[in-house]
Amino acid sequence: MSVSSRRRFLRQFSGSLLTAPILLSGAELVAAPRFGYGPNDSINLACIGMGIQGLNDVNAALQNVGVELVAACDLYTGRLERAREVYGNELFVTRDYREVLARPDVDAVIVATPDHWHDTITIAALDAGKHVYCEKPLVQQLDEGHPVLEAERRNEGVLMVGSQRVSSILTEQARELYRRGDLGQLVLVETYNDRFDALGAWQYSIPRDASPETVDWDTFLKDTGDRPFDATRFFRWRNYRDYGTGVAGDLFVHLFSGAHRILDSLGPERIFSTGGLRYWKDGRDVPDVFIASCDYGAQEGHPAFNMQLRVNFVDGGGGGTRTRFVGTEGSLEVDGGSITLSRKTLPKAPGYGGWDSFGTFSQAGRAEFERWYKSEYPPAPATVQEPDEWTYRAPEGYSDHVHHFGNWFEAIRTGGKVIEDGAFGFRAAAPSLAANTSYYERRVVDWDPAKMKMV
Ligand SMILES: NC(=O)c1ccc[n+]([C@@H]2O[C@H](COP(=O)([O-])OP(=O)(O)OC[C@H]3O[C@@H](n4cnc5c(N)ncnc54)[C@H](O)[C@@H]3O)[C@@H](O)[C@H]2O)c1
Numbered sequence: 028m029s030v031s032s033r034r035r036f037l038r039q040f041s042g043s044l045l046t047a048p049i050l051l052s053g054a055e056l057v058a059a060p061r062f063g064y065g066p067n068d069s070i071n072l073a074c075i076g077m078g079i080q081g082l083n084d085v086n087a088a089l090q091n092v093g094v095e096l097v098a099a100c101d102l103y104t105g106r107l108e109r110a111r112e113v114y115g116n117e118l119f120v121t122r123d124y125r126e127v128l129a130r131p132d133v134d135a136v137i138v139a140t141p142d143h144w145h146d147t148i149t150i151a152a153l154d155a156g157k158h159v160y161c162e163k164p165l166v167q168q169l170d171e172g173h174p175v176l177e178a179e180r181r182n183e184g185v186l187m188v189g190s191q192r193v194s195s196i197l198t199e200q201a202r203e204l205y206r207r208g209d210l211g212q213l214v215l216v217e218t219y220n221d222r223f224d225a226l227g228a229w230q231y232s233i234p235r236d237a238s239p240e241t242v243d244w245d246t247f248l249k250d251t252g253d254r255p256f257d258a259t260r261f262f263r264w265r266n267y268r269d270y271g272t273g274v275a276g277d278l279f280v281h282l283f284s285g286a287h288r289i290l291d292s293l294g295p296e297r298i299f300s301t302g303g304l305r306y307w308k309d310g311r312d313v314p315d316v317f318i319a320s321c322d323y324g325a326q327e328g329h330p331a332f333n334m335q336l337r338v339n340f341v342d343g344g345g346g347g348t349r350t351r352f353v354g355t356e357g358s359l360e361v362d363g364g365s366i367t368l369s370r371k372t373l374p375k376a377p378g379y380g381g382w383d384s385f386g387t388f389s390q391a392g393r394a395e396f397e398r399w400y401k402s403e404y405p406p407a408p409a410t411v412q413e414p415d416e417w418t419y420r421a422p423e424g425y426s427d428h429v430h431h432f433g434n435w436f437e438a439i440r441t442g443g444k445v446i447e448d449g450a451f452g453f454r455a456a457a458p459s460l461a462a463n464t465s466y467y468e469r470r471v472v473d474w475d476p477a478k479m480k481m482v
Contacts, residue, residue: 073098076140087428164456188452190284195427210354218350221342266311273313274338284455294476295321315340370415376404
């Protein structure tokens, strides 16, 4: 395809994609309701875990048409009070998620608890006949993955995993460019999420009234062993392996899920990681600088390539998150709000001189080489070189989070498939958890991405 026709295509493509409807409209939905839903029926939602992401999730979910919040659950009383302040005093609130699952008026639940509760509540909710939106990472431990997938299989409820960038129109656009072959052969993916501030490094605010009276500490502990009440561990659970999954499960998982969607990849087959706790020595037992290298074997649609991932909580130099796909004919950079495609193909003529062995030839050897080079590579007619770079931005106000929820609700209403089902979510969580295994056990981890099992 010529540069100008490629550009024309991209503009058309970009235009049609970027103006695609984001929110569901009942009229567009196919009439194949599941669980007795009609396309226009309201979905009654509950949220288990009303912390930072629980609130974000509910707000994103409610921007889709025909969705109502009917119940909220949390272990800290202050968050239940907050839920009623925001969503009204009629809202059913409880500290016990089983009370939410027992309610017949709840169709669908969001699981936005700390990671160590994801599998238990997701399985219980599916078995109780609910649709489930489980926050990433799908599970905290590798061996928790298959039981969740089995619960998904044996129930009719739709399980969606909450890595919203999978639904992003930018991800979709990058995927189309990759599938069209604009990068040539993919050889490397480089991706990072860097920060340097206390909140970014998970030193979240602890409410002044935190106590064993306002917090259900025993339930929070689950099976992690007895321990006296500790507000820091409760409100900053990410910093402890007992409850969280470190920077790998928290942030690598987004990098994996976005890349897997763009590449239609099942995941890596070898994972090695290293890192350390360099700066945030506040009692946490997870690293704040973490680097992983992964081998992706040849899979249908693409040959083998490598992926390197980094999270650095000690980077004051700008930080941010970005993923770069490097191919033989170009590269594609994806960040939170835009994607940039840069094309670069090697010229046919390799050139000579400069940092080259040419200067070491004898005078006669150089003359002979030059004669040969000119006949082998006759100078091409001069053409105007245009920069081969295109940038696309998400439209103002676009939210992949709202879009991700829209995808889930559409699947609930139509009996269709979600974009991030249990297997997709586990295939993003598993290499993240394997990176933790590699770090703590100081070894390379072999993973079978098709069977989703350690080798
Ligand atoms: N998709 C994203 O971009 C994104 C962003 C942030 C967090 N998350 C995920 O969301 C989840 C929650 O993270 P957060 O930042 O909101 O944490 P948070 O600490 O702010 O909130 C978690 C809440 O869960 C409650 N909780 C704990 N155990 C519970 C249980 N058994 N039953 C009911 N409630 C329980 C706690 O009281 C707390 O209020 C994590 O798994 C995290 O990885 C996803």
